[in-house]
Amino acid sequence: MVDITIKDVAALAGVSAATASRVLSGNPATSPQARDKVAAAAIELDYRPNAQARALRSTRxxxxxxxxxxxxxxxxxxxxxxxxxxxxxxxxxxxxxxxxxxxxxxxxxxxxxxxxxxxxxxxxxxxxxxxxxxxxxxxxxxxxxxxxxxxxxxxxxxxxDSAVGIRQTVEHLASLGHTRIGYISGPQATSTGRDRYAAFAAAVTDAGLSQDLDLVYFGDFQAASGSAGVHVLLELNDPPTALLAADSLMAVGAIAILHKLGLRIGTDIALVAFDDIEWFALLDPALSVISHSxxxxxxxxxxxxxxxxxxxxxxxxxxxSELVIRASSSVPILPASSRRKN
Amino acid sequence: MVDITIKDVAALAGVSAATASRVLSGNPATSPQARDKVAAAAIELDYRPNAQARALRSTRxxxxxxxxxxxxxxxxxxxxxxxxxxxxxxxxxxxxxxxxxxxxxxxxxxxxxxxxxxxxxxxxxxxxxxxxxxxxxxxxxxxxxxxxxxxxxxxxxxxxDSAVGIRQTVEHLASLGHTRIGYISGPQATSTGRDRYAAFAAAVTDAGLSQDLDLVYFGDFQAASGSAGVHVLLELNDPPTALLAADSLMAVGAIAILHKLGLRIGTDIALVAFDDIEWFALLDPALSVISHSxxxxxxxxxxxxxxxxxxxxxxxxxxxSELVIRASSSVPILPASSRRKN
DNA sequence: CGTGGTCGTGGAATCGATTCCATGGAATCG
DNA sequence: CGATTCCATGGAATCGATTCCACGACCACG
Missing domain, CATH: 3.40.50.2300 (Response regulator)
Known part of the structure; x- marks a missing residue:
């Protein structure tokens, strides 16, 4: 690495390092001549200040x-x-x-x-x-x-404020006839994991839906745990008819496994994800999401x-945050008898 | 910001800065006593070396x-x-x-x-x-x-080596009966844009397919240009029956507009994208891709x-690179007469 | 017992840029 | 015209860590 220092610039410009520094950092106490010479020398030598040295002295x-x-x-x-x-x-x-x-x-x-x-x-x-x-x-x-x-x-x-979007979601799903909503939660070691879970629990209670603890799966915000969550929730004796995933990656995992199981999202099972990602609108059916900017x-x-x-x-x-309703959660729930079994 | 320097550590340990530095950087020329005292002082003060100063002197x-x-x-x-x-x-x-x-x-x-x-x-x-x-x-x-x-x-x-995957793709599409493949290219200012375009042109020629220049749209690797490309290509008098997008973002744009136009991917029009992204496998139909690691x-x-x-x-x-065939490009082309018009 | 060698240590120079301080020349004022 | 202010400038100190160099202590050998 060929290094050009401020001394090289100063030498070529015929001034001291102090003056060169002043010119280069825009200090007004410089003469036009010095300014021109230093600027020319800096360009000539393709000078780049050493950020390390600068930061060392100026503490920023x-x-x-x-x-x-x-x-x-x-x-x-x-x-x-x-x-x-x-x-x-x-x-x-x-x-x-x-x-x-x-x-x-x-x-x-x-x-x-x-x-x-x-x-x-x-x-x-x-x-x-x-x-x-x-x-x-x-x-x-x-x-x-x-x-x-x-x-x-x-x-x-x-x-x-996740609570608003989550409450809207639960109420929306309840209005479609869902009584058992599965929740794929984030880890309780994160504040978002805890807050969203608390908001979900409160919303479910207020809406008079099932508060069955088995309906909650604790994932880790990564795709694989979304898949695992769906697996666990659908194995229940009385599985949920709607799912809410606490972040986009777990939603991706959930979608992957639902596809594999042959379940039609929006028809066989409703799905809503936290986080609005461009790709979610492209899915067929488009995914309902809780959006925040x-x-x-x-x-x-x-x-x-x-x-x-x-x-x-x-x-x-x-x-x-607010609920954005798309096709993945817009069809009223079918009577259990007419739903496909996996 | 409270800053603790090596001098503070040296002072607490009762040695010079030089010795402290030697201990902390693992220099063997130190006595066990000095080592212990400096190590204890560093922990006591929660000392973090200033990376700037270190880099300045040691040039790494x-x-x-x-x-x-x-x-x-x-x-x-x-x-x-x-x-x-x-x-x-x-x-x-x-x-x-x-x-x-x-x-x-x-x-x-x-x-x-x-x-x-x-x-x-x-x-x-x-x-x-x-x-x-x-x-x-x-x-x-x-x-x-x-x-x-x-x-x-x-x-x-x-x-x-994009050429292999692109050649496989063109041959694959040709074998399904496609003769007019639309190509949504990357910008010619990038090497990948140029290489992939050249590979596509060569493969199309070798496969004996239409080399109509109108079948190529030059985008910029961003989503919006994928949408624009689809728009332009489908406006042609004799539009393509298959599309190849040169990167994932342009493919996303293409998918979005195809959805909006009501065209069924894989049935009404085949689509293949360069770059294998986890999400592509989740789409319905799953997207064929040219994959590389x-x-x-x-x-x-x-x-x-x-x-x-x-x-x-x-x-x-x-x-x-290699072609991964999924549902978006697995159905033989329908006779033009039976295809839906947009 | 004196000389040579090893070893740990501290002082000082160094990295490159910024900035304080002193200086000298020009400009301004009474 | 002498005194004062202003201003551009260079020298030197500085930031924090590393490293060269020299010194003193200690051990070993002849």
Whole structure:
């Protein structure tokens, strides 16, 4: 690697390194001549400042960290995209990390981000408030949580009020005649897993539907557990006639297994998924979803982070969710006798 | 931000910064007593080395850059995931950037990665060899291209031999009776766009099918252009009876518009997509695809990068592709007279 | 008992950029 | 015209960690 330093630029321009630095960082205390010479020299040499050295001295790195639980989850891919675009427009680079829904990898990435002295971190956290999450707070690294929260850790967050969408969904399914709704839950180690489960339980109770605990399967937000959940729920003596999956990947797993079992979604069994993904509208039948805005979530998270970096303590934001009804949950339930058996 | 430096650790341990540094970086020239005291002090203070300062002095940053054209494209999300896992297992952190299929943003990210002095860069490049791509080479930054190449830039690459899968697809469609295959191409500014188009043209010629130029639509690898392509191709006086989309996002766009037009995929029109995405198997009918291994591509790209960083010049690798036949292209073509009109 | 060698250690230089401080020349004012 | 302010500039300190170099302590050998 051929490295060109500010001294090379200064030498070619015939000024000192100090002056070169001033010109290159837009310090007004420079003469037009110096400005021209340094600018020309920098272009001539194709000079790129060493971000390491700059950050070392000025204690800012113009970079933020974004830690998501799974890049392959379209929701988080979209989130990464919007955060990155928002950050870029403010001159920040986003270092994206992937925790793979594993606390261990999350900790490893947080360590790295801390030691790289990023200016701030946006994280969709998992696990409890232990490990590196705690370090983050103790070291006063500007931090914002997205999508999920952590008990006992008080940082600004951007979350979705899942309860509204889930209540709408349960009421919608109840109005179609469903009395037994199967719920494929997220892990209780995540706040979204817990919140959505609580919202589901409350909505089911209020709607006067079956509160049979067997109707809940606890997955891990990954596709395979969606398949497993469907398997378990359909094995019940009195299986559900409708399913609600707590995230898109588990919904994908559920769809795959329902296809394999020969069950027609929307006719034999209703299905609704949390998270609105472009692909869901393309399925046949199109999937009903509980929708919330990733764009808003990403942009607001970054805005909050900027405020935290500036030393303020902004209020947390809760975004709405709402049911979008499509073909996968629009047909009234058939009498049990006329339903196909698998 | 509360920062604890190596001096704090050294002071608490009662040794000099030099000794503390030696202990912490595993230098053998240290006494057991010093080792114990420094280790205890580091834990006591929850010390994290400043990666900036370390990288500044030692000229390695233990990080690599990965630049993809679009994180929201499942193929690249998967690629990011595999590269990241491979890198992590070797102690490297991956800084992921998103070019958004725009040369300008690609250049901006490359600038940033260069100035952060990453140890190496894996990039799925776009555009010609100008701009920052050229700087990369001139500065001898260890670089590996994945998925795509750039004319005139000679760095190790990992690509897919699209020709085999495309030839299989054309032959397969021909055997079902299709004579007019519509092709939704990627942009000719990318090597994959050009290669796949050339492969398609050659295969069509060899199979003795229509070489009508109107049957080719040039898209941009994004969903909207898939929809536009279908629109244009179906407007032809003699429209195609089968479609091949050059990537998954354009296939998604194509599927969306075909649904809207009321055309049944697999029956009214055959459809095959390049890139095997989990979701494609879930569609009804399941989508035939040209499959190639992202896992191999990501892992090999990282292996090559390690070799380049070590000063070697490894051979480029070309991975195979193959047709996977599913329901979207398995029914022989119906006589034109019996087909539905849109 | 003196010399040579090993070994752990601390001081100081270093990486590249930024920034404080002092300097000298030009400009402005009384 | 002398005194004061202003401003561009270069020298030097600085950020935090690594590493070269030299020093002193200790052991061993002749």
């Amino acid at each position: 790195s113009d970079s933020i960290g974004l830690l998501v639980p799974d890049v392959r989850n379209p929701f988080f891919a979209d989130l990464a995209h919007t955060v990155e675009q928002a950050a870029l427009s403010e001159g920040y680079v986003t270092l994206l990390g992937n925790a793979n829904e594993q606390k261990e990898q999350q900790d490893r990435y947080l360590e790295t981000l801390i030691s790289r002295r990023v200016d701030g971190i946006i994280v969709a956290p998992l696990g409890d408030g232990g490990g590196s999450i705690r370090s983050l707070i103790e070291r006063e690294v500007p931090t914002v949580f997205v999508d999920r929260t952590v008990d006992g850790i008080d940082v600004p967050t951007v979350t979705t 990733v764009e808003d979530m990403g942009r607001i998270a970054f805005d909050l982070l900027l405020e935290v970096i500036a030393g303020q303590t902004p209020q947390s934001v809760v975004l709405p | 940053s233990d990080s690599i850059g990965l630049l993809v054209p679009d994180v929201r494209n499942p193929f690249f999300a998967d690629l990011a995931h595999t590269v990241e896992q491979a890198a992590l297992s070797e102690g490297y952190v991956t800084l992921l950037g998103n070019a958004n299929e725009q040369k300008e943003q690609q250049d901006r990210y490359l600038e940033t990665l260069i100035s952060r002095r990453v140890d190496g860069i894996i990039v799925a490049p776009l555009g010609d060899g100008g701009g920052s791509i050229r700087s990369l080479i001139e500065r001898e930054v260890p670089t590996v291209f994945v998925d795509r190449t750039v004319d005139g830039i000679d760095v190790p690459t990992v690509t897919t 992202v896992e191999d591509m990501g892992r090999i790209a990282f292996d090559l990068l390690l070799e380049v960083i070590a000063g070697q010049t490894p051979q480029s690798v070309v991975l195979p």
